[in-house]
Amino acid sequence: MMGLSILLISVACSEGLGTQKATAASLAQSSAGAPGSIEPVTSAVPYPLGLPSALKGRSVYQANCASCHGTYLTAVEKTNWEAQKNLPQEQWSEVTQQLVKENRQPNNPLWERKVNPDFYSADWRFEKTPGELFRLIETGKDRFGRLHPGPSGKMGEGWKGAIKDNRGGQLVATGDPIAIWNVVFYVWSRSIAGASPTRFTEAWNVYSQNCNVCHGTLGKGDGPLHKTLQPLPFNFQNYKAMAETTDTFLYWRISEGGQWTSIPESIQRTMTPEALKLYVHQWSSMPAWKGILTEQERWLAVDGVRSRTYEHE
Numbered sequence: 413m414m415g416l417s418i419l420l421i422s423v424a425c426s427e428g429l430g431t432q433k434a435t436a437a438s439l440a441q442s443s444a445g446a447p448g449s450i451e452p453v454t455s456a457v458p459y460p461l462g463l464p465s466a467l468k469g470r471s472v473y474q475a476n477c478a479s480c481h482g483t484y485l486t487a488v489e490k491t492n493w494e495a496q497k498n499l500p501q502e503q504w505s506e507v508t509q510q511l512v513k514e515n516r517q518p519n520n521p522l523w524e525r526k527v528n529p530d531f532y533s534a535d536w537r538f539e540k541t542p543g544e545l546f547r548l549i550e551t552g553k554d555r556f557g558r559l560h561p562g563p564s565g566k567m568g569e570g571w572k573g574a575i576k577d578n579r580g581g582q583l584v585a586t587g588d589p590i591a592i593w594n595v596v597f598y599v600w601s602r603s604i605a606g607a608s609p610t611r612f613t614e615a616w617n618v619y620s621q622n623c624n625v626c627h628g629t630l631g632k633g634d635g636p637l638h639k640t641l642q643p644l645p646f647n648f649q650n651y652k653a654m655a656e657t658t659d660t661f662l663y664w665r666i667s668e669g670g671q672w673t674s675i676p677e678s679i680q681r682t683m684t685p686e687a688l689k690l691y692v693h694q695w696s697s698m699p700a701w702k703g704i705l706t707e708q709e710r711w712l713a714v715d716g717v718r719s720r721t722y723e724h725e
């Protein structure tokens with residue numbers, strides 16, 4: 413256990429920016445599964461090595477996804493739009509004027525939402541992992557065989573190599589997987605912003621008051637208390653682990669702390685067996701928060717933890 417967590421942390425630290433292709437060793441390991449078994453998490457997913465950015469994902473979304481999924485706004489844009497949409501144009505704030513200039517106003521028929529889910533709702537993401545959404549968009553299908561349309565609108569077609577990203581003011585098709593990570597976290601962050609305009613701040617408040625001391629401001633597992641603990645506090649910038657973790661799992665883990673004996677089946681089935689085996693540790697000094705924080709605060713803590721793993725508004 414201890415060896416593993418140290419290894420994971422040192423791997424995370426030695427990696428630079430950009431994305432990483434699977435190594436020969438991890439590919440060999442991935443072909444070891446029996447036919448029909450769930451694909452191991454070590455399969456060829458190019459995990460991001462720096463923080464993905466929901467902020468950069470917005471233009472990727474607008475260029476590739478809005479025609480089906482509709483326009484989504486930042487919390488400030490949304491509040492402004494709601495308050496000003498019926499006012500004469502001269503009275504719009506700068507934010508609203510910019511929105512319309514970029515052709516992102518929600519009543520623009522081109523950007524009307526045609527498909528579900530509504531990314532501004534909360535529950536669509538709880539049982540998904542960012543890694544699974546990445547695979548769905550990159551390849552057009554996920555490990556359950558669910559299909560998603562690609563650039564030509566065909567079901568089961570991936571966006572790999574064809575997704576348009578903003579490069580120096582121009583939209584260009586790119587093979588860089590970071591564009592897909594950025595857009596995955598953009599839609600993920602809509603779900604947080606949709607809950608309330610102050611959700612990111614509230615989540616940060618819960619995290620900084622209760623978790624910083626061990627997990628650190630950036631979530632790297634290096635808070636003031638970390639040296640006194642074994643195993644060390646979890647490093648939330650361990651990208652592979654966080655990309656293969658569901659919010660449902662995080663909520664359970666935060667509630668139960670480090671002294672749990674078994675993971676309920678309803679939680680287990682939201683993750684791959686490989687992710688559970690590789691990244692979940694028992695018998696640590698992680699406190700059980702269920703008696704300390706309310707249910708609502710523990711969900712805010714989930715968003716606080718997840719917010720350490722990507723750049724957002």
Ligand code: HEC
Pocket residue numbers: 473476477478479480481527528529536540545549558559560561562565571575595596599
């Ligand atoms: C041609 C229309 C179309 C385009 C373009 C499109 N999508 Fe989708 N998307 C869909 C449909 C339809 C579904 C629902 C599939 C289902 O219910 O199984 C979906 C589902 C999703 C989901 C799954 C949500 C969930 O509940 O698991 C995500 C994430 C997603 N899309 C992201 C994107 C992103 C990111 C892009 C742009 C790169 C994009 N989509 C472009 C039609 C589209």
Ligand code: HEC
Pocket residue numbers: 417618619622623624625626627637641642643644645646653657662665666670691692693694696697698699701713714717
């Ligand atoms: C006293 C120090 C301490 C405090 C305070 C603390 N943690 Fe932890 N946390 C740990 C330790 C130690 C671990 C175990 C690391 C491991 O499992 O590898 C851990 C593990 C976790 C994990 C498990 C990650 C995973 O994928 O298995 C989550 C999630 C987590 N902490 C969230 C939180 C949140 C949210 C808070 C604040 C509400 C918090 N922690 C406060 C010490 C702490």
